Amino acid sequence: MKKVFSIALGVLTAIGGFVDIGDMVTNSLVGARFGLSLAWVVVVGVLGICVFAEMSGRVAAVSGRATFDLVRERLGPRVGLANLLASMAVTLLTFVAEIGGVALALELATSVNYLLWIPLVAAAVWLVLWRTKFSIIENVFGLLGLALVVFAVAVWQLGPDWGMLWHDATHPTKPGTEGLPTYLYYAVALFGAAMTPYEVFFFSSGGVEERWRESDLTTMRNNVFVGFPLGGLLSLAIAATAALVLLPAGIQVDTLGQVGLPVAVALGKLGLAVALLGFFAATFGAACETGLSVGYSIAQYFGWQWGKYVRPRQAARFHLVLLLSAVIAAAVLLTTIDPIKVTEYSVVFSAVALPLTYFPILVVANDPDYMGNRVNGRLANALGTVYLVLILIVALAAIPLMIATKAGM
């Protein structure tokens, strides 16, 4: 019974923890402009994150080391440092976006300007990272994030023509009003949102925090192969609500309120309240995960003690990085830069940084020195290689598309 409970808890938190500000904003934005004609990208992206999360989780369980603990050994200190700086910059940008997202959710709930919330949110995130147990962070925000299921309920309540929705999703055609570069630019953004690099940083380091062993591999695979795809369905539900309500009304998504608008239309005040809870939990949980990921990546490069499994004074430099990240994020947001814009850029720059994160995972997961007989099988390597090629194309195309479309104008 205890085993069933722990598997169920793992899957549920994986679902609720899957969606972050990048997924919410990008899916809603794309749904409102392109309907479900880009839904295939979410499916491709979710399969990709499953393939690589499984690899990095397996590395953590078998070798007892987080994937990026091992990257420097295989890439050398120089390339490893370049990799660290690029992935850290993207993760920090995502961290800024998540904190902004929490503040925007609080503004929607309280009508108090989000800028007033920023210092409080940054302080609260730091306090949670300082004091709260790792498993509590993961479980509480993962479970509360399930409130986003309200978007799936909203789709059902809106009573769409299911045949049409399915047809739109499975026969993707670019809407006539949009140019091909714009269509591709948003495909890149969706892909970046689904495969955000921090998710695998966090996943493998979390495995070490929770002391995974080889016996935990089944649980880990359940979380990945059941939880992540169901989380991806939540992303698609957000896109579908936007496609059903915002697209016909010609509303474009520039605010978090517009992301929640279709839920209000379908389910009224109560539905909106649940959606706001979902926004808050998803962004706060992701803020904790990205904040930790910044600390993990630096500490793992330099060999510093890291993790929530030791007292803060035993991991002093790691906790200093967490503190500084929270201060920097608050400072950036207090320049009154639009958090939604930060989110849009963060998912595209995530797409640019994807090869830096995913190539080393493929290398380490094939290294018998760490993995023994748990190295990648043929299927994992075949999928991993196909995705690596895809990721490279996406990464190279991202910046030219951004320039060509003036960031999706």
Next chain:
Amino acid sequence: MTPNDTPAAPGRQYDAVLHLLDRQIVDPDDLLIAKVDDLELTRRDDGRWAVSAILTGPGALGPRLHGRLGEWVGAVWRRLHPDADPAPGRIPISDVIDIDSAVTVARHRDALQIDGLEIWVREHVVGRLPGSRHAE
């Protein structure tokens, strides 16, 4: 040695670049100490070179980064170090008791006294915040 051999143990042959450089160093309590940032080689009586110590910290890592960046890392480290002519952290190879996905050393982290920045941050920043001794 072939990759399928069991990981190298002290006193046996191992590939210093493949099995030592850049690997995580841990203490007997599994606390993380540092990375193997560089190795100290000493010429033995028979004329062959042997690894005599593991070197850690920016002083050891800087030269391996090469170029301007490496010089800069070394310069910042020398300027901030309390000693006039600082040397990198050094762990004699005789202290190493196991090499697998990490390098385990026999002495405890705090006894080594090689991570100056960690100690400084602990004493001046993190240790002063309430709850820093709080365990999970």
